[in-house]
Amino acid sequence: MLYLFQEWTELVLRWFHVIAGIAWIGSSFYFIALDLSLRQSKNLPDKSHGEAWQVHGGGFYHLVKYLVAPSKMPSELTWFKWEAYATWVSGFALLALIYYAGAELYMIDILKYDLEKYEAVIISILGIVFGWVVYDVMCRISLKTNVYVLISSVFILITVMSWIYSEIFSYRGAFMQIGTVLGTIMVANVLMIIIPGQKKVVASLLANDTPNPIHGAIAKQRSLHNNYLTLPVIFIMISNHYPLIYATEYSWIIISIILIIGALVRHFFNVKHTGAKAPYWVTFPIIILASLIFYISDLGKPKLNQIKDTALIIKKIPKKTLIGAKEIIIAKCAMCHAQEPLWDDMRYAPKLVNLETSTDIINNIDNIYKQSVLSYAMPPGNISMLEEHERYLINQLYLSVNKLKNQ
Ligand code: HEC
Numbered sequence: 001m002l003y004l005f006q007e008w009t010e011l012v013l014r015w016f017h018v019i020a021g022i023a024w025i026g027s028s029f030y031f032i033a034l035d036l037s038l039r040q041s042k043n044l045p046d047k048s049h050g051e052a053w054q055v056h057g058g059g060f061y062h063l064v065k066y067l068v069a070p071s072k073m074p075s076e077l078t079w080f081k082w083e084a085y086a087t088w089v090s091g092f093a094l095l096a097l098i099y100y101a102g103a104e105l106y107m108i109d110i111l112k113y114d115l116e117k118y119e120a121v122i123i124s125i126l127g128i129v130f131g132w133v134v135y136d137v138m139c140r141i142s143l144k145t146n147v148y149v150l151i152s153s154v155f156i157l158i159t160v161m162s163w164i165y166s167e168i169f170s171y172r173g174a175f176m177q178i179g180t181v182l183g184t185i186m187v188a189n190v191l192m193i194i195i196p197g198q199k200k201v202v203a204s205l206l207a208n209d210t211p212n213p214i215h216g217a218i219a220k221q222r223s224l225h226n227n228y229l230t231l232p233v234i235f236i237m238i239s240n241h242y243p244l245i246y247a248t249e250y251s252w253i254i255i256s257i258i259l260i261i262g263a264l265v266r267h268f269f270n271v272k273h274t275g276a277k278a279p280y281w282v283t284f285p286i287i288i289l290a291s292l293i294f295y296i297s298d299l300g301k302p303k304l305n306q307i308k309d310t311a312l313i314i315k316k317i318p319k320k321t322l323i324g325a326k327e328i329i330i331a332k333c334a335m336c337h338a339q340e341p342l343w344d345d346m347r348y349a350p351k352l353v354n355l356e357t358s359t360d361i362i363n364n365i366d367n368i369y370k371q372s373v374l375s376y377a378m379p380p381g382n383i384s385m386l387e388e389h390e391r392y393l394i395n396q397l398y399l400s401v402n403k404l405k406n407q
Helices: 002-037 083-099 118-142 147-168 171-206 214-242 251-273 280-299 305-316 319-332 358-363 363-374 388-405
Strands: 048-056 060-067
Touching: 002 083, 002 214, 002 251, 048 251, 048 319, 083 118, 083 171, 118 147, 118 171, 118 214, 147 251, 147 358, 171 251, 214 251, 214 388, 251 280, 280 305, 305 358, 305 388, 319 358, 358 363, 363 388
Parallel strands: none
Antiparallel strands: 048 060
């Protein structure tokens, strides 16, 4: 019963999380696109900045944007905040339920750091808070400086955090940690910056004061950041089904490249929505970066120690023994035991035992010995006529490899 209950809790929470996320990201996409599509016109009301006409679901919509605020407070106002909060709360609940409660499976890697569960949780929460605080300070400082300086600083911050966490946590834990850091930055932008700013504007309107335009400018900056972060965050959130991508040594670089790709894709749509010519040039850097990711994910997989040992053994075996035995095996076994067997109708090496290179032979030597020195099992029916003195040479190889292995 307990398992069933757990299963339902996780699925329902995830369901809720995804729905809240769709509502939030959907409105973020919508409003950025709306903002970019605003046009000037002569009959716009006082203090307005632009208008847009849209058609959806059987009706026409006429939207007008007031850059700071309208002169008078409207009687009804829809706020967009619960979508963001609900996404974060449900996301954090999932993180706690799956990653924190199962930290030994999903976060801790004892070969990196043999952390206690609670230590892993503290390190994760500290990182989430740290990410937001540093990002927020960067944005505040950068209001006076160049936007590219800010973008590069945030990019470096995330890449460094991503690297540090991949050194401390398991690869899966590190990936989710960075997803959480980014998601938290996005929600905190809404909770701590955008909504409080809008509240101040509403308060000055109600007090018949002129609202300070700085709140609108700051909110616009943060909301644009959120827009650029959405794609990478979603990538990270769905990536835990793909171990070849998240569970390799350089997955932290993959995150930083995805940040750039996600931003390029958003850039494409953001420019397109202004009505300008879509920047198709982004496809070139995207293709290059995507190929780079593909390549990097292959680099970081486990290095099979066996192969290293084998190389060493091969170096030390008496040359005559190795060459002699290898020649025999290639001549008498490799017509079947090859990646592309010559034997009729054979599509793979039998039992996937390849015997084509020195490494193949050394790695399979115990089995070769069993099949063709201790017995006449191979070649089957002695079809390739393996002579006794040839079996003797294979035996010599077996003996010297085992001597080296036991040293
Ligand atoms: C005519 C094709 C053929 C040739 C030649 C041949 N083998 Fe095989 N080998 C097979 C087949 C088929 C099997 C799978 C047998 C089975 O299904 O149990 C096999 C299986 C093996 C296995 C795996 C056994 C196991 O169950 O783990 C080894 C090791 C092996 N062969 C070594 C050799 C060696 C060494 C030679 C040369 C001296 C050799 N084979 C030559 C066809 C061949």
